[in-house]
Amino acid sequence: MSRPLASLMAFATRRPVLVITVSMLLAAAGIALALVRLEPETSSDTLVGRGTAEFKASEEYAERFGGDAVYVLVRQPVTQTALTSDIQRLIGLEGCLSGRRPPEAELIGGPSGPCGQIEQLKPAQVVYGPGTFxxxxxxxxxxxxxxxxxxxxxxxxxxxxxxxxxxxxxxxxxxxxxxxxxxxxxxxxxxxxxxxxxxxxxxGLTGVPRLNDPEFVAKLVLEGGGAVAGTPKARLAYIFPAPDASLIQVRLRSDLTTAERKRAVELIRAAVAMPDWELPNGGGDYVVTGAPAVVADLTDSISRGIGVLLIGALLVMALVLPLVFRARVRLAPLGVAVIATGITFGLLALVGTSLTIAAIAVLPVLIGLAVDYAIQLQSRIQEEQGAGRSLGQAVEAVAREGAPTVLTAATATAAGFLVLLLSPVPMVRGFGLLIVAGIALA
The missing domain is CATH 1.10.287 (Helix Hairpins)
Incomplete structure (x- = not known):
């Protein structure tokens, strides 16, 4: 391995402008490709292998009954929600969230409103809540x-x-x-x-039940027909979990992509915020939660986090290197690290892999390793130059004597990370593979 490495280092010495230009172009292309094509991925298949029995069982369940539910929590007393005209608002909201409007019904907000866009996307497999029940x-x-x-x-x-x-x-x-x-x-x-x-x-019926009959609705949903201080019946805990809260569940389709799930959560939040569903009697409000909502927020955090991590790592290195690295071009190792990182994540985007939480963790590790290798080689070259050798002679000597040591250290480090490929967690395997590729490029 020392001979090809020596040839590569010698070529870089003879054509520094060409090598730097090509490296920067490749890094810029990699960064641009990563920004355009890399999509954050937080689905369950990053944690559990698709071939496992647990994943297959989860997929079958989701296909039959819908995926994870988005919960819309109605924060006001159940007596106000169920026994007043507020129940009509919930019926309308649940119909909006289902995306299945009867042909004769009015489309609240128009085709471009949240309800209209939900009707086009149809993200929900089933919606049920107090109004529906x-x-x-x-x-x-x-x-x-x-x-x-x-x-x-x-x-x-x-x-x-x-x-x-x-x-x-x-x-x-x-x-x-x-x-x-x-x-x-x-x-x-x-x-x-x-x-x-x-x-x-x-x-306990005194007539034909009606939606606007508080006496009937109280007997339907409250313990003792409302005599027990507005306490909902225990068997209705899935829609009335507490005396001061009601729950709408929107089970999303299992075949939605990550982008479609994120868009569905955005539309649900927009629909809930419409003034048409305000609760005038109880004065309550809505809170959108559930696994898809948390994952959507996490996806945004991942997108923001990669930029923050990259900038943070570069700033720290830019501050530390001038203090601890005594060299003429003290920030050169940082440039090498940026190039290696850009190309690595560009390749990640090129092969169509998604951006997981573990992939983001590769950033600071890869930058640190790349800076380490570059410092070792640059220091050895400067030592050789200090001994009276020319740049070409110094590079040749380092390629022959020092570079194999750095290569050995990098190989040992990569071998250690390759052990992660034995992990049953796909996200951990991806982390190991990505860091090994980054070490090779660094």
Whole structure:
């Protein structure tokens, strides 16, 4: 390895402008490519291998029931949320978040508003919350009541016809036949009414349930019909987790990309902030949380963090090198480190790999190692020049005697990081591979 290295160092000595120009162009291209193509990745497959049983089970679950949920926390008493007209606002908000508007319904905010954009993206596989639960309960009970009423009417009509026919067989007059039919129909209606009364007594209903009936809604969602200080029923904890909080769950589609999940969270936050869903009775507010929201924020942090880390590492090195490195061109090692880092992350973008948290951690490590190797070589060259050798002779001597030692140290360091390829965590394997590539370039 010393001969190719000596040839490379000799060529750099003979053509310094060419080598520096090409290196800077490659680094600039790598940095530009990384900025344009590298996308932060925080999905679960950076932590668990795709071939594992756990990952496959998670994927199957997400495909059937939806991915991680975005939670919209409604911060106000449940009694204000469920028993007032605020419930209508929640029904509208949940419909907006679902992206599945009935054709006849108005599109709040227009096509360019949050609801319109959610309708285009359709990020949610399912949405459920207080509005959906109460509205569905009322609708189902009303539908059931209508079906029973229709069934009773049909049975009454059939009983009336049968009674008339039997009266006619007995030779009854037309009036008597009419009275027999009416009596039979009334008997069936009486049975229907008796059934309704029994059901009403059992469930505490005084009429057909309505969405704007606080008495019915209180019996539906509160312990003891509201007698226990507005405490929600325990079995409804998934939508009423506390007496002063309600929860809307938006389960996102499992096939969304990282960018689409981030956009979905942005649209959900924008929709929640619309004045159309303000809660005038309880005066509460909304908080968007959940794993996708946290991950979206983390993705932004990763994007900002790589710039902060790079600038911070460069500034620290720029301040430290003049203090501790006694050389004519004291910042030259830092230039070498920037070039190596730029090319490394450019290659990372070129092969289509995503930017993980571990990949960001490579930055300061790679800069430190590159500066270390450059300082060792530059110091040896200056020592040789101090002994009276020309630049070419000094480079040749260092390439023959000093560079193999640095190469050995770099190889040993890379071998240590290669052990990380045995890790079952994909993100850790990626860290090891990236740092080894960076060491080779440095």
């Amino acid at each position: 109460i509205n569905t309960s009322v609708t189902q009970i009303q539908d059931q009541y209508g079906a029973l009423q229709q069934q009773a009417a049909q049975q009454g009509a059939a009983a009336s016809l049968q009674a008339r026919a039997e009266a006619k067989k007995r030779g009854a007059s037309a009036k008597e036949q009419e009275e027999a039919g009416a009596a039979a129909q009334q008997a069936v209606e009486g049975q229907f009414t008796s059934q309704l009364i029994t059901l009403g007594v059992r469930y």
